[in-house]
Amino acid sequence: MAPYESDDSTTPDELDDLRSGRRKAARYVVPVAVVGVAVATIGLVPAIADSGDPDLPEISAQQLIEKIAESDVQQLSGTVKISTDLGLPDLGGLESALASGAMESGDGSSADPSAKLTELVTGTHTLRVATDGPDRQKLSLLENAAEYSLIHNGKDVWGYDSASNEVFHGTAEESGKQEKEVPATPKDLTEEALKSVDDTTSVTVDGTAQVAGRDAYRLVIKPKQSGTTVGAITVAVDAKTGMPLKFTLTPASGGAAVVDAGFTKVSFAKPDASTFDFTPPKGAKVTEEDAVAREEHSRMPEKGLGQAPEGEPRVIGEGWNSIAVLETGGEGIPSGSEVGGDLGGFMDSLGDKVKGKFGEGTVFKTRLVNALITDDGTVYVGAVTKDALVKAADAG
Numbered sequence: 001m002a003p004y005e006s007d008d009s010t011t012p013d014e015l016d017d018l019r020s021g022r023r024k025a026a027r028y029v030v031p032v033a034v035v036g037v038a039v040a041t042i043g044l045v046p047a048i049a050d051s052g053d054p055d056l057p058e059i060s061a062q063q064l065i066e067k068i069a070e071s072d073v074q075q076l077s078g079t080v081k082i083s084t085d086l087g088l089p090d091l092g093g094l095e096s097a098l099a100s101g102a103m104e105s106g107d108g109s110s111a112d113p114s115a116k117l118t119e120l121v122t123g124t125h126t127l128r129v130a131t132d133g134p135d136r137q138k139l140s141l142l143e144n145a146a147e148y149s150l151i152h153n154g155k156d157v158w159g160y161d162s163a164s165n166e167v168f169h170g171t172a173e174e175s176g177k178q179e180k181e182v183p184a185t186p187k188d189l190t191e192e193a194l195k196s197v198d199d200t201t202s203v204t205v206d207g208t209a210q211v212a213g214r215d216a217y218r219l220v221i222k223p224k225q226s227g228t229t230v231g232a233i234t235v236a237v238d239a240k241t242g243m244p245l246k247f248t249l250t251p252a253s254g255g256a257a258v259v260d261a262g263f264t265k266v267s268f269a270k271p272d273a274s275t276f277d278f279t280p281p282k283g284a285k286v287t288e289e290d291a292v293a294r295e296e297h298s299r300m301p302e303k304g305l306g307q308a309p310e311g312e313p314r315v316i317g318e319g320w321n322s323i324a325v326l327e328t329g330g331e332g333i334p335s336g337s338e339v340g341g342d343l344g345g346f347m348d349s350l351g352d353k354v355k356g357k358f359g360e361g362t363v364f365k366t367r368l369v370n371a372l373i374t375d376d377g378t379v380y381v382g383a384v385t386k387d388a389l390v391k392a393a394d395a396g
Contacts, residue, residue, distance in 0.1 A: 054208050054215040056239050061203045064219050064237055068190065071242035077130040077275070078212065078266035080185055084122055085256050087367035109287040111159040111168035116141070116148050129185060136276045153276040157289075160278065167280045170289030186247040186261050190235050193221065193247075200225055200319025211236045211245040212263040227388045228252060228320035229368050241268065251367045258368045316392055323382035323392050352386065358393040 059067075110116065119125065119141065128140040141148040146163035152172065159168035206220045216236040223230055229252050236246035246262030280286050313326045351362040354372065361374035363386045371381040372389040378396070380389045 054210060054239075056208050056215060056217065059205060059217060061205050061219065064205055064217055065194065065203070067242035068194065068219075068235075068237055068244065071187075071238075073187075073241050073243045073268060074133050075131065075270045076243075076266060076268050077271045078128075079264045080127040080129055080261060081124065081264050082120065082127060082259075082261040083124040083257065084120060084259055085367065086122065086258060086369075087365075088122060109159075109161075109166050109168050109285070110164045111148070111161040111166040111287065113150055113159050113168065116159065116161060117150075119143070127185075130271045130275050132271050132273075132276065138276055149278075151276060151278050153278065156278075158278045160280075160284075165281060165284045167284045167286045168289065169280075169286060186235065186244040186263065189247040189249075189259065189261055190244040193233055193235075198319060200321075206234075208239075209236050209246075211238075212266045214245055214263075214266065215239040216245055223252075223320040225320045227384055229370065229383050229385060230320055236262070249368070253367065255367075316396070317382070317384075321382070321384055321388065323380050323384060323389065325392075325396060326379040326381075328377040328379060354386070354390055356390050356394045358390075358396065361393070363389060 126142045128142065129138070131137045135152070135154055137152045139150045146161070148162070149158070149160045151158040151160070155171045157170045157172060160166075200223065202222045202224055204220050204222075206218045209216050209218050216238050219235040219237055221233040221235075231250040231252040231254070234246075234248045234250075235244050237243070238245050245266065247259065248257050248262075249259040250257050313324045315322050315324055317323050351364050354361055354363050358374055358378075359376065361372050361378075364371045364373070365386060369381065369383050370386055370389055371379060372386075372393055373379050374393060378393070380392050380396075382389070384392075
């Protein structure tokens with residue numbers, strides 16, 4: 001895919017979107033959310049590649065980082081396999097119910113990227129990707145006999161769900177950077193992981209590999225600190241173009257990768273122009289994004305005291321042990337028994353009740369990112385252990 005820009009700032013309009021339950025597509029893609037928290041800072045220790053197969057010229061970690069940064073692939077097509085295993089419990093029918101509720105509060109269209117791309121949260125998925133410069137990209141999610149496509153062609157952004165024959169349409173201006181924010185390829189994930197560097201991490205080159213028939217170097221990123229849930233990040237970097245071909249993030253606890261995304265096929269030839277053409281099929285339900293925005297605005301309650309976070313998040317700790325702290329001004333969260341039903345059971349399966357000098361709270365855990373929500377509404381979140389969150393809350 002073409003390089004995707006990241007914008008960490010939050011505008012008042014985006015806060016409105018959050019309150020109404022509708023987010024842009026990228027905000028639903030857990031892999032990058034995970035990487036963004038886990039890899040807030042990355043250090044660099046130069047190393048030389050060992051001999052391996054394929055036999056490539058030696059390169060230092062510094063040189064390989066620079067090669068990635070200088071990579072400017074404008075045209076490609078290929079197939080990406082992405083697997084995400086956050087260790088979440090089986091949602092049963094809850095996932096569909098939540099997605100249905102989200103669509104009811106939004107545009108009701110299954111073609112809306114903000115609803116459809118939630119499927120990348122768990123499991124293994126196959127994506128077809130194509131790009132021809134900054135104004136033409138296409139991502140297709142293949143599931144059984146159905147296909148979901150997100151297409152950016154010039155000013156138009158289209159989402160199409162073949163299973164329901166529904167279409168979502170917006171423009172690049174209305175969608176902001178949405179079409180450039182879908183973080184589904186190894187390049188996107190690697191860019192998130194290499195945004196900044198410091199001395200809390202070891203970065204080395206660990207031999208070579210072949211990915212999708214291409215010769216590649218293996219870049220390995222490991223935390224030096226204890227207390228983090230991150231084990232290592234391994235990136236296979238195309239030796240010729242410098243483009244990441246495979247991204248793997250493993251947890252400190254061991255076992256299967258939390259995120260594993262890699263090309264199984266890739267070509268750097270110019271895709272056919274027809275790849276990015278789209279006309280709504282006959283009989284398809286078409287939803288316009290600007291109409292959805294007006295509808296949501298009309299339903300938006302007036303802002304009042306207590307409806308918005310009291311302050312901006314602050315960060316404590318450093319490197320891989322960084323923890324974001326947010327004072328919400330709320331009263332914590334209800335227990336699963338208070339919520340009841342499938343949702344209550346799901347909350348209890350994720351959360352552990354904890355106590356400390358700070359009082360009481362609940363730690364919501366995955367294999368990588370954990371969050372402590374205290375009963376007074378303070379949130380502590382990071383790619384750190386439960387004990388590290390409790391310690392931070394006690395100190396705070």
